[in-house]
Amino acid sequence: MTRKEFIKLCGILGISLPFTSAIQACSNDDNNNMVNSSNFDGKVIIIGAGPAGMTAGYLLAQQGIDFQIIEALPTYGGRIKHTRNFTDFPISLGGEWIHVPNSILPEIVNDSSVSISTQTQGYDLQNDLSGYFNGTSLELNKLDNHFGNDFADLKFVGSSWLDFFETYVLPSAQSKITYNMPITAIDYSTDEITVTASNGQSFKADKVIVAVPVKILQNGMISFTPNLPTNKQQAISNINVWSGFKAFIKFTTKFYPAYLSFPNSESAQGQLHYYDAAYAQNTSDNILGLFSTGQPAEVYQNLSGDAQRDYILNELDTVFGNNVASSNYIEHIVQNWNAEPYANGAYITSYEDSEQVEILGQSISNKIYFAGDAYTTGNDWSSVHTAARSAKRAVQEMVG
Numbered sequence: 209m210t211r212k213e214f215i216k217l218c219g220i221l222g223i224s225l226p227f228t229s230a231i232q233a234c235s236n237d238d239n240n241n242m243v244n245s246s247n248f249d250g251k252v253i254i255i256g257a258g259p260a261g262m263t264a265g266y267l268l269a270q271q272g273i274d275f276q277i278i279e280a281l282p283t284y285g286g287r288i289k290h291t292r293n294f295t296d297f298p299i300s301l302g303g304e305w306i307h308v309p310n311s312i313l314p315e316i317v318n319d320s321s322v323s324i325s326t327q328t329q330g331y332d333l334q335n336d337l338s339g340y341f342n343g344t345s346l347e348l349n350k351l352d353n354h355f356g357n358d359f360a361d362l363k364f365v366g367s368s369w370l371d372f373f374e375t376y377v378l379p380s381a382q383s384k385i386t387y388n389m390p391i392t393a394i395d396y397s398t399d400e401i402t403v404t405a406s407n408g409q410s411f412k413a414d415k416v417i418v419a420v421p422v423k424i425l426q427n428g429m430i431s432f433t434p435n436l437p438t439n440k441q442q443a444i445s446n447i448n449v450w451s452g453f454k455a456f457i458k459f460t461t462k463f464y465p466a467y468l469s470f471p472n473s474e475s476a477q478g479q480l481h482y483y484d485a486a487y488a489q490n491t492s493d494n495i496l497g498l499f500s501t502g503q504p505a506e507v508y509q510n511l512s513g514d515a516q517r518d519y520i521l522n523e524l525d526t527v528f529g530n531n532v533a534s535s536n537y538i539e540h541i542v543q544n545w546n547a548e549p550y551a552n553g554a555y556i557t558s559y560e561d562s563e564q565v566e567i568l569g570q571s572i573s574n575k576i577y578f579a580g581d582a583y584t585t586g587n588d589w590s591s592v593h594t595a596a597r598s599a600k601r602a603v604q605e606m607v608g
């Protein structure tokens with residue numbers, strides 16, 4: 209069954225799902241019980257300090273287990289990085305919405321004594337407008353008329369996924385992160401595992417959690433000795449990772465609805481939406497977001513500089529008319545995820561075979577574990593919450 213078929217099944221069963229993700233409502237396989245205390249007292253190396261790597265470190269710290277996180281870049285966060293330099297609220301350059309109910313936040317924190325002050329807000333389905341442009345005319349309608357009452361994505365208010373991790377998850381893991389250390393090899397042929405970085409430096413551990421994007425493995429950037437099992441190699445090689453591109457454009461006026469969709473907004477080829485990025489934020493800035501994956505993203509990625517900006521403004525002028533976008537334009541920023549050296553793309557598509565995804569998530573020889581948005585039980589993938597849940601599953605499996 210593909211993930212799309214699974215979403216459809218959820219629909220048949222009458223279970224609400226937001227438009228991009230949230231299969232967890234239908235199956236909570238990755239949402240295990242709390243991690244229990246462990247007898248394991250070895251050393252764990254986590255490769256990658258994105259949401260999965262940070263969550264894994266945090267959960268190991270809760271268990272008092274020795275760990276080290278090794279990160280290729282000079283900073284943590286991976287595909288949830290944000291910028292505070294464009295406007296007066298954080299702009300999420302990758303993961304932005306919460307695709308599941310906000311009970312995911314305490315679930316990640318995994319400690320009922322911690323009170324979480326992070327604010328989130330859903331959309332007002334009966335009042336917020338959505339636009340649908342079929343190529344010739346724009347149809348404005350209430351959000352629920354376009355997306356149905358199942359549209360349940362949440363925005364962070366004045367914060368972001370990265371803020372949440374920085375506040376609640378990172379403090380117990382941050383001092384254990386080694387930066388600027390891209391890992392290129394993992395040798396698990398003996399009891400002691402050796403992890404080697406591009407500069408030749410090596411690290412020893414009893415267990416390793418691989419928390420890098422699956423595209424990094426697909427591109428052969430980390431070698432394994434012995435080779436990964438054949439079915440794992442095949443799953444890694446066959447999985448399709450969409451391209452990813454976002455842009456944020458500041459305008460003098462807000463001429464756009466909460467969401468703008470096109471006939472190809474959600475298809476097997478990819479995703480494309482413009483949206484009010486300032487929705488629910490306490491700001492006077494008008495910021496329109498462009499979110500695109502797969503083939504639609506490649507259209508923007510194939511352009512650069514003024515040509516890229518003009519293409520976007522022309523696209524908006526065509527939809528809204530009267531040169532409203534180009535005449536109200538102030539400035540913009542873009543984020544091309546394919547050009548990120550340790551992401552190489554966005555995330556695996558919604559159309560993958562769940563059995564193949566399940567193989568991606570399987571551990572090897574009680575030594576190598578996988579945590580990240582792609583390494584799940586095969587019922588949900590490609591989101592921050594799936595990355596965090598897979599980290600919990602990996603730690604739980606490791607500590608027994």
Ligand SMILES: Cc1cc2nc3c(=O)[nH]c(=O)nc-3n(C[C@H](O)[C@H](O)[C@H](O)COP(=O)(O)OP(=O)(O)OC[C@H]3O[C@@H](n4cnc5c(N)ncnc54)[C@H](O)[C@@H]3O)c2cc1C
Binds near residue numbers: 260279391392424591
């Ligand atoms: C455009 C876009 C929009 C998105 N929108 C949403 C959204 O709205 N909601 C949502 O829930 N999710 C969204 N996502 C997905 C979400 O960002 C990811 O699912 C999530 O970040 C995955 O976390 P991760 O820890 O598995 O991987 P990452 O966040 O990619 O972290 C992996 C870390 O590993 C490091 N690394 C890579 N290679 C190596 C190496 N060789 N050695 C050492 N370190 C390495 C990387 O630098 C990175 O820090 C979006 C993603 C993109 C690209």
